[in-house]
Structures are given as C-alpha cells and as structure tokens.
Amino acid sequence: MKSTINLGYLVFLSVVAALGGFLFGYDTAVISGTIAQVTEQFRLDALQQGWYVGCALVGSIIGVLFAGILSDKFGRKSTMILSAILFSTSAIGCAVCMDFNQLVVYRIIGGVGIGVVSIISPLYISEVAVAQYRGRLVSLYQLAVTIGFLGAYLVNYQLLGYSTSNPDVTTGWWSLIFVTEVWRGMLGMETLPAILFFIIIFFIPESPRWLILKGREEKATDILERIYVSSKEALFQLTETKSVITSESKSEWRLLLQPGIRKAVIIGVCIAMLGQFMGVNAVLYYGPAIFENAGLSGGDSLFYQVLVGLVNTLTTILALVIIDKVGRKKLVYYGVSGMVVSLILIATYFIYGESWGISSIFLLVFFLFYVFCCAVSICAVVFVLLSEMYPTRVRGLAMSIAGFALWIGTYLIGQLTPWMLQNLTPAGTFLLFAIMCVPYMLIVWKLVPETTGKSLEEIERYWMTTKN
Template sequence: MSNVNNIGYVTFLSVVAALGGFLFGYDTAVISGTVSQVSTQFSLTSLQSGWYVGCALVGSIIGVLFAGTLSDGFGRKRTMILSAILFTLSAVGCAISSNLDQLVLYRIIGGVGIGIVSIVCPLYISEVSPASHRGRMVSLYQLAVTVGFLGAYLMNYFLLDLSVDFSSHNALLQKIFGTEVWRGMLGAETLPALMFFLIIFLIPESPRWLLVKGQESKAVSIFSKIYNNTSVIAHQINETKSMLQSERKSDWKILLTPGIFRAVIIGVAIAMLGQFMGVNAVLYYGPSIFETSGLSSGDSLFYQSLIGMVNMGTSVLALLIIDKIGRKKLVYVGVSGMVISLLLIGFYFMMGKSLGLSSIFLLVCFLLYIFFTAGSISAVIFVFLSEMYPTQIRGTAMSIAGLSLWVGTYLIGQLTPWMLDTLTPAGTFFLFAFMCLPYMLIVWKLMPETAGKSLEDIERYWLKSKKG
C-alpha cells in the first residue's frame, strides 16, 4: 500500500492535529503541581481547592457540547484554530490573573479548549488517514496526550527548581517565575498553544467534510496528496458521495436511525465505562494513593513520574501494533491485564503490610496497570469514536460520546477521594477491577473490528445492524 498512500503527508497532517492532544495532556496534568501553592496563596478551603481543580473539567464538558456542531458546521480546521485561541487565552490569563475568580474563569476557558480538541483532532486524523494506517495515526493523538502529561510534570519540576534562585528587576517576571511560580507553570502552555495556532494554517480542511459541503474539487485536490493513485481517489470520492446520498435526512434523524443510534449508545457506554476502570484516578491522585501506602511525598512524585513515562512509552507501542493486531485484540489482552493488576493492588492495600510486601510491589503493580491501560483502552477509545459514525454527523455523534467521557472523568475526579476514604483503597481498586468486565463484554459482543476497514464500510456495518 506504500505506493498508493502518501504516508509521509498523512503523518504530517496527523502530527499537526495531534498537537492538540499535547495541549490536552499538558492542561490537564499541569494543575497537579499548582494546587498546594494556589490553595495557600488564596487561603482556599478544601471545597474551593476542589473547584479550582475541577473547573477545567466543567469547561471540557462545555467544549464537548459545542465541538461537534462547530466542526460539522464550520469545518474541522476552523474548529481547531478556535481551540488554539482558547488555549492561548487561558495560559496567558492564568499567568496574570489577579484573583481566584479570574483564575477559575481562565481555567474554564482552557477546559473548553480541551473538550473541543478531544473531539475534533482525532476526528480530523481519522478522515485524512487511509484505512490501513488509520489506527496508528489516530493513536498519535493519544500518544501526544501522554507526552503532554509528562511534559507538564517535567515543566512543573523545572520551574519549581528555577524559582528557588530566580531574581528579576521586572515585577511581573519575578512574580511568574519566582514568588508565585504556579503562574509560570500554567502560563508555560502559551508557547505550544501559539505553535498549534500557527501550524494549523499549514494543513488543509478534511476532504470528507468538504464533500459534505459540496466542495468536490477541493476534496479531490486534497485526496490527490493523500493517495498517489487516481483510481483510488475516484473510488474514495464515490464511496463518500454514495454514503452521503443515503443520508439525506436531518442530523438528528440520522442519529436516530436504528443502526446509527445503536452505535451512539455503544460509544457512550465505552466512553463512560472507561473512566470507571481507574486510569484517571491513578493519573490524578497517584501521589496521594502512594502516600497512603506510607511513602514520602518526594518518593510519591518520583513514582508518579515513572507512571507517566510508562504511560507514554506504552502508547508508542500501541501506535505501532494497533493496525496489525486490531482494536478488539488489544482490548482483550489489555483489559485482562488491567483486571489482574487492579486485583493485585487491592490485595496489597488489604493484606500487603501484614505479609511484609514492600512499596516496590505496589509500584510494579501500578506500572503493570498503566502498561495494560495505555496499550488498550487509552489507545483505542479515540480510534473507536473517530471511526464509528457517518461522515455527515460524525462530529455531533462524537460530541455525544465525548460528553459521556468527560462527565465520567468529572465524576471519577470528584468521587475518588470519597471512595478511598469510604471504600478504603482496597475496596476502590476491587471496584475498578469489577468495572472492567462490562467494558470487555460490550467490545466482545457489540463492537465490530474496524482495523483495515474504510470509514464508509464501518458506516454500512452499523446501518445493517438494525436490531438491539
């Protein structure tokens, strides 16, 4: 297929769109290094600290609600440009905010950007990628998210160390990089956000979206850069136009078509369930969880950095194999490993100390859990959601599934401290293990294998699937 597909060009388009994933990861993770400083400076109560952390998730839910309509109406490219503007505004605003209300407002604005890129970036990548490479190209987005997480951890560490001896005659610089370094941590996102804004202008609009809007000549021009074979281009154009002609209904009527509605419900289910299998609890509250095992805060942060590295490294592995072995096999192997790892973590918290197990055992279990998670559900979720729906309403349908993902993320962020206190750490991780089972069952019984299939072939599968 290498002589048919211009993979170099497709990779360039995918990497540009995936930069939105880096901003997603950075904006989400950077907060972890600022909570104690912001709480101290503004004398926050525990509820106010929770709102400072959670307000960006509220913004993400808002962003997801509008992302589909914006991308279907104004195009994938313009919507990505809007997200870059929001990230830039948020980063600058957080760095110079004068009170908590302003800080929360700018965090919400950044959260809206997160919600938008979580929909439009993987959607764009799926629409410009040939079927044989689509899985690994969309996985670039998830890889970029993990790089953003690690980048935030490293930037927080670097700026905190820099602030100790930082001295400047400029009052604003002294505040941002010295006395109130949390401003620098949040504001450092300005550079990648501006880069994202500028580089988007180098990529074209999604050719499938252009066909939806009747701009066939522009779509042909873009497809000619993706495919090196005129017959393949003609086939792709005809396939997409054929499916569009069968969709001459309003967006909501298409969504309510029995087979498509089934796909939407399945997407909502796997997006929501994926959040209750523990991954965000570990990424957000890892240091706190490690401290409950008796580790110092320094060791806990070191362990969390190791988790971030494994998360990123395994995402690279998943990217390389997702199109070769398929999405469903990754889920079967990965979720099985997640269940075993979660049960071992629960066992450690229940009986580990009485058996003399060291914290190294806990670290290994967590690293195994992240390895299996990053190689399965984290790798496939955005691939699944970007592939499952018809071209005409793909953005809207992805927004519905994405909304459930962010609601689940918000709920797990709010409930994890309560679960750790009420259910105990052991009970919490046993619950996460149990929640893996319905996810596995849905993927096994209800999801088709989409590897190697065109987006139009996947759409036909759902349209034929009228029952259930």
C-alpha cells in the same frame, strides 16, 4: 496501495492535529503542581480548592457539547483554530490574572479548549487517514496526550527547581511568574505550544470528507490526490464517500435515531463512560497521594508522577506501532485482562500487604503494570473507535455525545475517588474498578465490530444496515 499513498504528508497532517492532544494533556496535568501554591496564596478552603481543580472539567463538558456541532457546520480545521485560540487565551490569562475568580475563568476557557480538541483532533485524523494506517495515525493523538502529561510534570519540576534556586531574581513580571508565584509560569508555559498549534493549523487542509459533505468536491479531490497520489484512487475515494453520504437522506438528528446508528452511539457512550470507572484517571490523578498513604512518602511525589507519565508515554508508542497489526478488539482483550489482574493485586496489597510484610515498592510496580495495560489498550483504542464508528454526516455530533459521556465520567470519578478511598477503603475501591472492567470487555466482545483495515465507508455501511 502502499506505493500510491503519500505517507509523509499523512503523518504531517496527523502530527499537526495531534498537537491538540499535547495541549489537552498539558492543560489537564499541569494543575497537579500548582494546587498547593494556589491554595496557600489565595487562602482557599476545601470547596474552593475542589472548584479550582474541577472548573476545567466543567469547561471541557461545555466544549464537547458544542465541538461536534461547530465542526459539522464550520469545518474541522476552523474548529481546531478555535481550540488553539482558547488554549492561548487560557494560558496567558492564568499567567497574568489578578485574583482567584479570574484564574477560575481562564481555567474554564482552557477546559472548553480541551473539550473541543478531544473531539476534533482524532476526528480530523480519522477522516484524512487511509484504512491501513488509520489506527496508528489516530493513536498519535493519544500519544500526544501522554507526552503532554509528561511535559507538564517535567515543566512543573523544572520551574519549581528554578524558583527555589533563584530567590533573588527581582525583575518585574519575570520574578512574579517564575519565582515568587511560580504557579503562573507552570500554567503560562502552555502559551508556547498553543501559539505553535494556532500557526501550524493554517498549513493543513480541511477534511476532504467534510468538503464532500458540503458539496465542495473539486477542493476535496485536490486533497485526496495529495494523499493517494493516484488520481484514480482519489476518484474512487470521492465516489465511495459520495455514495454513502447520498444514502443519508435524513437530517442529522433523525439519522442518529436510525436503529444501527442509535446502537453505535449508545455503544460509544458506554465505552467512553465505563472506561473512566475502570480507574484510569483515579490512578493518574490520585496516584501520588495513594503512594504516600502506602508509605512511599520518603521520595519526591513529582518523581513518581514523572515515572507514571514515562511508562504511559512509552506504552502508548508501543500501542501506536501494533494497533493496526493486532487489531482494536484484541488489544482491548489483552490490556483489560491485565488491568483486572493488576487491580486485584493492588487490592490484595492493601488487604494483606502489611500483615504479610510486603514492601510498598511492590505497590508502585503494580501501579506501573496497571498503567502499562491501560495505555496499551483502552487509552489507545477509545479515541480510535469513537473517531471511526459514525457516519460522516453526524460524525461530529455523535462524537460530541460520546465525548460528553466521557467527560461526565471523568468528572464523576474525580469527585468520587476520594470518597471511595475513604468509605470503601483503597482495597474496595480497586476491586470495584476491576469489576467495572467486565462489562467493558463484554460490550467490546459482543457489540463492537473489528474495524482494523476497514475504510470509514465500510464501517458506516455496517452500522447503517445493523438492527437493534
């Protein structure tokens, strides 16, 4: 089989789609370096500051609601092109906006792009990939997200350094964007990868499974022959996909209500939302503030962000290499177990650290261990599972439902974490995160099948024949 697969072509298609993940990560993380400057320039109160941070999440929720419907109707490729346009518009608009209201509008537009690409990029990769490489190819998307995080932290750090070391630059727009109001440059630098994403999408084909669904079999066969090289294997894949699609005689919404598919959708919603309440975004977004409160304020908070981002990226590379060898479920077992241990250690530090005289550097170590366990398991696995769990006919729609749950969870944890840190104390907050790992582990253990090495059609037949 390996000799009849055009692996280089598959990697190219996956990397192009995964570039959307880079934009997702950059757009999400870049705001961390702009909050103080934007707050000072526009004299924002606490509510306005929260709205500036959270408005992109509102856009993301809007984006996931429509992403699946658009991709099922117009195609995966066309929907990715739309996301690239949204990212480009947002980046340019944020760089040249005239007031705070315009800034929020452009951030929301970027958020819609995040919501769209968070569904469509892993979905596209899943549909073009072959079974034995699908896990690591879809994981390229999560790797791109983490590189986007790291890229945003580095750009923020470099541009801030440039603006402070070149205060005398007074050349029109350049001075405004990169010196006097450097937050514009931080947000606007996303224009470069966004335009690259827009251009390079035109060099990849539409998803062959979507083309088969729409009855365009000749074009789908041409793409499958480029992927599998062998005409015989391409014809087999075409027949496999057609046989499954033919058995789905119900409409999209009625198919979602079929017992096995309904169960898969509910499971997807649960793992998408529970994953947020295990602390991942609380650590990534509020980690620097927690470090400072624990006595690490002597260092540069941007340095700690870069360190967390670096561990996140390197660990995701490890997950990409082993996901198809170890398996989705085993990675979850190992990683979530490590998350529970690290969360309990973090909580213990906050309870006994001062009285026991434990150095605050241990807190940083516990955080990095948590990031490692999280990146190697749920962060790498969640988009792989969501992209391969659902039937072709409703894959976009079902992923939108799961993605909607994920972004609702992200929004809630972003809003609730400061309240929990204040009212439950940091120790209570991290113990709650540890407790939330238990139902996640049970759901994956009891309800999610191992999908490693199985074709999308085999996974689809499993859910179509599963009862509640």
